[in-house]
Amino acid sequence: MHDIRLVGFDGDDTLWRSEDYYRAAEKRYEEIIGRYIDLHDAGTLRHLLEVERRNLKVFGYGVKGMTLSMIEAAIELTEARISARDLQQVVDIGRDTLAHPVELLDGIRDAVEAVAARWQVVLVTKGDLFHQEDKIARSGLADLFPRIEIVSEKDPPTYARVLAEFGIAPEQFVMVGNSLRSDIEPVVRLGGWGVHIPYALTWAHEADHGLAEAHPRVRTVASAAELPEAITRIAAGTAA
Amino acid sequence: MHDIRLVGFDGDDTLWRSEDYYRAAEKRYEEIIGRYIDLHDAGTLRHLLEVERRNLKVFGYGVKGMTLSMIEAAIELTEARISARDLQQVVDIGRDTLAHPVELLDGIRDAVEAVAARWQVVLVTKGDLFHQEDKIARSGLADLFPRIEIVSEKDPPTYARVLAEFGIAPEQFVMVGNSLRSDIEPVVRLGGWGVHIPYALTWAHEADHGLAEAHPRVRTVASAAELPEAITRIAAGTAA
Known part of the structure; x- marks a missing residue:
């Protein structure tokens, strides 16, 4: 007893x-990055995970931290070639992930x-x-x-x-x-x-x-x- | 009794x-925006407050929400002319505000x-x-x-x-x-x-x-x- x-x-x-929504967010992120670099060579999501990990101590867990890391990772990976409109789409990924239905x-x-x-x-x-x-x-x-x-x-x-x-x-x-x-x-x-x-x-x-x-x-x-x-x-x- | x-x-x-650090963050934000538009006409911080208010329901309070709103506001106000390097500087405003000393x-x-x-x-x-x-x-x-x-x-x-x-x-x-x-x-x-x-x-x-x-x-x-x-x-x- x-x-x-x-x-x-x-x-x-x-x-x-929950994780499904994060994965969907990553997919949209990859799509945006794919407009700038060849995804086959890029290790886009491995790079994103690295950026998220180095930012954990400042941003903590959660969607907002993920979104800020995505923005930073996108700028880094495209060597700042990414457009402001595409970065707004990254912000929108964050907004949509926060508002996803609770199943x-x-x-x-x-x-x-x-x-x-x-x-x-x-x-x-x-x-x-x-x-x-x-x-x-x-x-x-x-x-x-x-x-x-x-x-x-x-x-x-x-x-x-x-x-x-x-x-x-x-x-x-x-x-x-x-x-x-x-x-x-x-x-x-x-x-x-x-x-x-x-x-x-x-x-x-x-x-x-x-x-x-x-x-x-x-x-x-x-x-x-x-x-x-x-x-x-x-x-x-x-x-x- | x-x-x-x-x-x-x-x-x-x-x-x-705390508020001093937010104000310093806003000052740095204005400086970045000033590279694109005439600050005298812009109502930059009034516009930022509007964006923050409309985002409160999704982003909540705090520095990460402020930073995401700043990114969105900067893209909006510059009609997407802002460069990725300058948007990285906005992300850095958030990072520095999170790490400010506690006085x-x-x-x-x-x-x-x-x-x-x-x-x-x-x-x-x-x-x-x-x-x-x-x-x-x-x-x-x-x-x-x-x-x-x-x-x-x-x-x-x-x-x-x-x-x-x-x-x-x-x-x-x-x-x-x-x-x-x-x-x-x-x-x-x-x-x-x-x-x-x-x-x-x-x-x-x-x-x-x-x-x-x-x-x-x-x-x-x-x-x-x-x-x-x-x-x-x-x-x-x-x-x-």
Whole structure:
């Protein structure tokens, strides 16, 4: 038996589709760059990822930071030949990505309802405060999450601070998410539990993690429908 | 006697200098625009404010949103004649504004310490999550604020949510800040108290508020040194 008191849910690509919109944004970005250079030689998206990574410390995560990095990367890659009109199109990519519809993943509402009926739940999501709040409002899930934590980095100190605010020990906490790096590894490092629900797409930056396969405090589920059962088994102390 | 239980502090231009950096950013923006059009006729900054306002709903507050609006405004105002190199300089304005040093306002550390010795305190600040957290870390005030609320909008529902998390009634809450619109008016509307500490500069958008002069639950102080006394007088029920 484990005394589970709080279940955290990630937002992007756990509750709702997100990475697809970033990928679509990258595709539009590549199209614009293709007007200036031969895409076959350019490594356009590898270059964009480099620019995003070097800017993370100043711009943080989220669409606005991505858009500023795209503008910078486009100027760099075209050696400043890109026109102002095309750069406006890059700004528009950012605007459209911020305004994309919020599509819940299959079965997620029922799964969160079932979990929330038994445990206290919290949404722990990373990125632009404004964009995340807007997505929560538009998701129709706000009523299920009385507490929402929007954080700038998902690392052990951040989760420790959230748990301290709830007065919960790490071993009483289960985090549900699609990213081993951001949702599962830091929580497990603190002594908590993770339920990994893989998403088809993972941002290159998030694929980078240091968790061994088959960790005893990590479960993997194939769909939202399996979530309540996975958490019930953790609480019951049933083997994975 | 009033049972004050919690004192909220605004961050930008209450604890540390902020608007000066935005104004410096606008000056650099104007300089770049001046390479393309006659600034005397242009109303460059009025136009920028318009673009920022129409983008608020998508970009939210903060430096990254300002930078994206500057890029868009520059392209619009120059009818797309602006060069990619000059647009990179606009991106650099954003980067430099995000990285500006955090300068505490005169006497603020002593004032917060004196208030925190007697009441629970919370920092309630608006803007980019990432930038605000970075500023709090660099301000040296993080030790004085065990609880920090970074919000996307400072309106009555937001303050109501924060107060609910603390289990505090509005009449037990005093908010300290430089903006009547964001810090004082919404709290007073809920039934709480405000201590207004004006700052030399106010963003045009923030100057817009609907509070009558001399509201009975609002005090105005001229400097941080007067803050503890002002809150003590509110708690004691002494007339303003």
